[in-house]
Amino acid sequence: MFNPARTETAAPAMTGFLATRALAPVGKAVQERAGHERASQKLVETQKLLQERLAPQRRVVHAGDVIYQSGERFGNLYILNSGLFKIVNLSADGREQVVGLKFRGDWLGFDGIAGGHYSCDAVAMDTGEVWVVSYESLLAACLAEPALLQVFHTAMSREISHDRDSLMSVCTLPADARVADFLRYWAESLAERGMRTDQITLRMTRAEIGNYLGMTLESVSRALSRLARDKVIEFVEKGRRDVQIPDVSALSAFVQRCLAPAPALLQ
Numbered sequence: 001m002f003n004p005a006r007t008e009t010a011a012p013a014m015t016g017f018l019a020t021r022a023l024a025p026v027g028k029a030v031q032e033r034a035g036h037e038r039a040s041q042k043l044v045e046t047q048k049l050l051q052e053r054l055a056p057q058r059r060v061v062h063a064g065d066v067i068y069q070s071g072e073r074f075g076n077l078y079i080l081n082s083g084l085f086k087i088v089n090l091s092a093d094g095r096e097q098v099v100g101l102k103f104r105g106d107w108l109g110f111d112g113i114a115g116g117h118y119s120c121d122a123v124a125m126d127t128g129e130v131w132v133v134s135y136e137s138l139l140a141a142c143l144a145e146p147a148l149l150q151v152f153h154t155a156m157s158r159e160i161s162h163d164r165d166s167l168m169s170v171c172t173l174p175a176d177a178r179v180a181d182f183l184r185y186w187a188e189s190l191a192e193r194g195m196r197t198d199q200i201t202l203r204m205t206r207a208e209i210g211n212y213l214g215m216t217l218e219s220v221s222r223a224l225s226r227l228a229r230d231k232v233i234e235f236v237e238k239g240r241r242d243v244q245i246p247d248v249s250a251l252s253a254f255v256q257r258c259l260a261p262a263p264a265l266l267q
Contacts, residue, residue: 083128
């Protein structure tokens, strides 16, 4: 898994790719909802196919449970049926570095294919269920069922695309925009899985969010407070883990405002 060095200093320029990804025109709201509904239905169909063709072993996990650890011999892939999971590496000084978040329908364990050992830890962040599939059994099933091979390739492609998007966000966005884009990604991931997005529960501490985004805990707290002041989000209770997002597109608009060049002074 690609693990870029995450820094809090961002380049001032914004690439056309990221600008397009961050801002969805208001006129596309209906199309986005339809897209989320199609993605949700596709996920249901995919999970059904995997269950029928692979007969995976079901494993219920709870917050803090380790699915696999760095250095462990590779043998299985893990398909997430429910719950939220984090991918963790250790930095050179031994500190935990969150390098990925995984939702229902995502796969775990691709990092172990090339070298024969997992290169990171996969940890459950709440109660969920994973489907355990032997890699050898998966390959054999893919030979007999082309639809499975397509699902396998799609899962790998989606992970590569998200890793690229995450790198673009960390390298390009200023701190406040990074937090807004993080919440946007979380909400849209839920929408694509047929779950509510108007209120989400952050299963990560402020320190973990900062670790993932290359920011300090204080910077994350300031960014969240600014989003609340701008009425982009609302905190449901004092613990501030439950966040209301009245309009996900407002998060994209916030990112764009952070990136807009300052008006030139009249001379």
